[in-house]
Amino acid sequence: MNFFVLSLLKAAIVISVLMVSLLYLQWVERKVIAHIQLRMGPYRVGPHGLLQPFADVLKLLTKEGFIPSHVNLFFYLLAPFLAVSLALISIVVIPFGPEIELFGVRTSMQLTDLNIGILFILAVSSLSVYAVTFAGWASNNKYSLLGGLRSAAQMISYELPLALSLAAPLVAAGTLSLREIVLAQQGASLGVLPNWMIFQLPAPQLVGFLVFLIAAFAETNRIPFDLPEAENELVAGFHTEYSSLKFASFFMAEYANMITMTAITTTVFLGGWLPPFPERYGSNWVPAAVFALLGAVAVYYARQAPRPKDRFTLPWVGLALFLVAGIFLIPALHPLLVPPFWFLAKAGSLMFLFIWVRGTLPRFRYDQLMQFAWKFMFPVALANLFATALLVALFPR
Amino acid sequence: MDALLFLIFAAIAVGCGISVVVQRHPITSAISLIGVMGALAVLYLLLGAEFLAAVQVVVYAGAIMVLFIFVIMLLNAGVEAPGGVSWPVRLLGLPLLVVLVGLLSFLIHRSFAGGEEVRFGAFTQGGPRQIGRLLFTDYLLPFEVTSVLILIAILGAVVLARKEID
Numbered sequence: 001m002n003f004f005v006l007s008l009l010k011a012a013i014v015i016s017v018l019m020v021s022l023l024y025l026q027w028v029e030r031k032v033i034a035h036i037q038l039r040m041g042p043y044r045v046g047p048h049g050l051l052q053p054f055a056d057v058l059k060l061l062t063k064e065g066f067i068p069s070h071v072n073l074f075f076y077l078l079a080p081f082l083a084v085s086l087a088l089i090s091i092v093v094i095p096f097g098p099e100i101e102l103f104g105v106r107t108s109m110q111l112t113d114l115n116i117g118i119l120f121i122l123a124v125s126s127l128s129v130y131a132v133t134f135a136g137w138a139s140n141n142k143y144s145l146l147g148g149l150r151s152a153a154q155m156i157s158y159e160l161p162l163a164l165s166l167a168a169p170l171v172a173a174g175t176l177s178l179r180e181i182v183l184a185q186q187g188a189s190l191g192v193l194p195n196w197m198i199f200q201l202p203a204p205q206l207v208g209f210l211v212f213l214i215a216a217f218a219e220t221n222r223i224p225f226d227l228p229e230a231e232n233e234l235v236a237g238f239h240t241e242y243s244s245l246k247f248a249s250f251f252m253a254e255y256a257n258m259i260t261m262t263a264i265t266t267t268v269f270l271g272g273w274l275p276p277f278p279e280r281y282g283s284n285w286v287p288a289a290v291f292a293l294l295g296a297v298a299v300y301y302a303r304q305a306p307r308p309k310d311r312f313t314l315p316w317v318g319l320a321l322f323l324v325a326g327i328f329l330i331p332a333l334h335p336l337l338v339p340p341f342w343f344l345a346k347a348g349s350l351m352f353l354f355i356w357v358r359g360t361l362p363r364f365r366y367d368q369l370m371q372f373a374w375k376f377m378f379p380v381a382l383a384n385l386f387a388t389a390l391l392v393a394l395f396p397r
Numbered sequence: 398m399d400a401l402l403f404l405i406f407a408a409i410a411v412g413c414g415i416s417v418v419v420q421r422h423p424i425t426s427a428i429s430l431i432g433v434m435g436a437l438a439v440l441y442l443l444l445g446a447e448f449l450a451a452v453q454v455v456v457y458a459g460a461i462m463v464l465f466i467f468v469i470m471l472l473n474a475g476v477e478a479p480g481g482v483s484w485p486v487r488l489l490g491l492p493l494l495v496v497l498v499g500l501l502s503f504l505i506h507r508s509f510a511g512g513e514e515v516r517f518g519a520f521t522q523g524g525p526r527q528i529g530r531l532l533f534t535d536y537l538l539p540f541e542v543t544s545v546l547i548l549i550a551i552l553g554a555v556v557l558a559r560k561e562i563d
Contacts, residue, residue, distance in 0.1 A: 075424070115524070119451035126459025130431075133463070137424065137470050145470065152467045156460065163455075176448075176525060 010111055018091055018259065023053040025255050029355045036359035047313060063244040068139070071241065075138035080242065080249035083131035087256035090124050093117040094263045095179045097273045097339035109273075109340065110179060117178040118170065121264060122163055125219060129155040131253065132221075132238050139241035147237025150227045150366065157373040158218035158225075164381035165211040168388040169197040169268050172205070182272035196271035202395040203388040209269045211381045213353075216261040218373070220254065222354060224361040227369060262350040263343075270346045273339035287341045288328035295321030402443055410436035421477045423469045427462060434458045446523030 027042065027049065034041030042049025067076065097109030114120050129152055136148015170176060173184040187195045197205045218225040234240070239250045266272060275283035295318040302314035328337060364372070413432035420426045434457045441450035532540050 114447075116447050116451045119448070119455065123451050123454035123459060126455050126463075129459070129463055130466075133466060133470070149467065149470060152463055152470075156463055156467075159460070 006105065006107055007111070010107070010109075014091060014096075014111060018088070018256070021259065022252055022255050023057070025259070025351065026056070026251075027053050028351075029358070032352070032355045033359045036356070047309065057248070060244055060248040065244040065246065068241050070140045072138040072140065075134045076241075077246075079131050079135035079138060080246040080253075082134065083128065083253035084249040084256070086124055086128040086131065087253035087260065090121050090260040091256075091263070093120055093178055094260075094267060095182055095272060096343050098335075100335050102336065108179065113177060113179045115175075115177045118166065118176050118181070118264075118268070121260070122159075122166070125162075125257075125260075126159060128253075128257070131250075135242065135250070136238035139238070141241055143234045143236075144238050144240045147234045147240070150234075151221065151238060154218060154221075154225065154227060154369060154373075157370060158215045158377070161211050161373065161377035161381040162215035162219060164378070164385050165208040165215065166264075166268060168203070168208045168381075168385045169205050171385070171388050171392055172197065172200060172203050178267050178272075181268055182274065185271040185274060188278055192277060194271055194274065194276050196274070197269045203391040205269060205384075205388070207380065207384045208388070209265070211377055211384065212265060212269065213350075215377060216265065217354070217357065218369075220257045220261055220354075222254075222258070223358045224364050225369060226363060227366055258351065258354055259347070262347040262354070265350055266343060266346040270350075272346075273343040275338070275342050284331075284334050284338050285329075287338060288325045291321050291325035291328060295319070295325060399443060403440065406436045406439045406443070410440070421479070422475075423477070424466065427465050427469060430465075431458050431462050434462070441523075444523070445521055448523055448525045448528055 030052075031041040031049070042052040045051045045055045067073070092111040093114050095108065095110040095113070099106060099108040132151040132155075133148045136144045136146070136151065139145070169181065173181045175181060175184065181197075185194075185196050185200065189195055189199065189201050193199050198209045199206075217223075221227075239247055242250060275286070277283050298314050298318035298321060302311055302318065305311050305314055327333065328341070410433050413429045413436060416429035417426050417433065420429060434453060438450040438453040438458070441447075441453060
């Protein structure tokens with residue numbers, strides 16, 4: 001098939017999945033936080049608030065795009081544009097699956113396999129600090145400026161442990177291409193333990209994984225590191241002066257950054273699309289079993305659901321899940337469906353962790369944040385890198 | 398195609414470079430400098446030095462310029478007041494600039510006269526492996542000396558910025 005047609009097709013699939021998950025990630029977050037805090041969360045728009053994201057988007061689209069008179073117009077408008085475009089661009093190098101053959105066409109489940117893929121992501125994420133900084137500065141508002149400055153300082157500080165903890169698995173894998181990093185994690189050590197970077201001998205990256213995860217929280221400006229938008233000190237931080245679609249851009253960028261970070265963590269540390277145990281032990285049948293189990297739970301819960309409506313709709317949800325399980329049972333579709341399932345399962349669990357932490361931890365104080373970055377994270381990441389390099393040099397594969 | 402891309406991004410680099418000097422506001426100057434660095438990164442990419450291009454963006458555009466902008470914002474530097482230009486500058490500025498550019502291009506042309514023309518995509522030695530090998534073999538001493546130099550610069554900055562304790 002034509003290269004351009006194929007690329008367009010893949011880009012269309014990735015973008016539609018990304019946009020839908022962006023919309024619903026916000027719904028999931030509100031629901032999970034609500035249940036952590038013993039609330040119901042969005043419930044009015046659609047069943048269980050499922051249409052809430054669309055209502056929110058519609059509201060933000062139709063709201064008046066108010067521009068304050070005292071802003072620096074060019075940078076004020078550039079900032080949200082920069083935020084959302086930089087946040088969405090990283091997805092192009094993420095591999096969702098191996099090379100597959102479909103209708104006689106060989107293609108890899110990845111938009112583009114740059115041989116400096118990981119550096120590309122680092123470059124994009126290091127540029128994204130400009131969006132927040134410009135937004136804070138151009139708003140011409142002291143709270144916004146403080147938020148922007150905090151964000152710049154925080155993101156520079158946490159980029160060091162982020163990059164250093166990312167360098168250790170690169171040393172172990174010996175490549176910068178994300179696809180080859182995943183391929184370097186194939187197989188299992190000691191029979192059952194997957195060869196993912198966090199378990200891989202001779203240098204397990206458990207410490208690097210934790211450092212990277214913490215730095216990722218800081219890079220995405222999420223609790224406990226959301227100092228740039230600390231409400232009780234800074235109104236809303238860098239986006240205080242933004243409304244309507246421009247505000248929505250920042251909001252979208254935050255969730256897109258979260259998706260990118262979880263995708264990188266999955267790819268580099270958790271084996272990407274690889275299953276947790278080898279195929280010969282039947283890992284190809286796990287997705288079908290998971291969906292069937294979910295369907296059974298839905299059908300069982302339907303009998304005792306408190307809302308009468310749910311007693312009617314939940315069996316249908318269960319049926320749909322059984323159908324999905326049935327699709328996953330077809331062996332011919334395994335190479336197409338199972339790798340993305342594992343990738344999305346791992347990335348989804350990490351996203352749940354992000355939300356869970358938001359519902360659990362309080363915010364850092366600013367000096368604690370900086371001390372933590374420079375006096376703890378940075379030395380630990382450096383020590384991890386040295387130890388990994390030493391172990392890889394002593395026990396070459 | 399390659400020549401066209403080179404012309405576009407070279408023009409962007411030069412334009413942004415002029416803008417760095419011409420702009421009155423420090424922030425706008427800094428942004429123009431980021432533009433120069435981005436355009437240079439694309440030129441490196443066109444030459445096949447992909448690693449260098451990525452590092453250019455990560456280090457210069459993503460770290461050093463962020464610090465620049467951070468400091469400009471922290472000091473809240475405003476628009477620069479247009480200073481008066483003395484009459485010798487008005488008279489001799491442009492001719493001297495032309496002479497300087499002419500001399501530079503003449504020198505570059507002289508010293509690289511025998512060199513072959515750059516063909517885009519022909520160079521494949523720009524990967525991280527090759528650069529790392531060169532840094533740790535042929536250029537080990539300059540590399541280490543540079544890092545010591547930077548360390549000294551940091552120490553100097555700390556000493557200069559420290560408040561006098563009486």
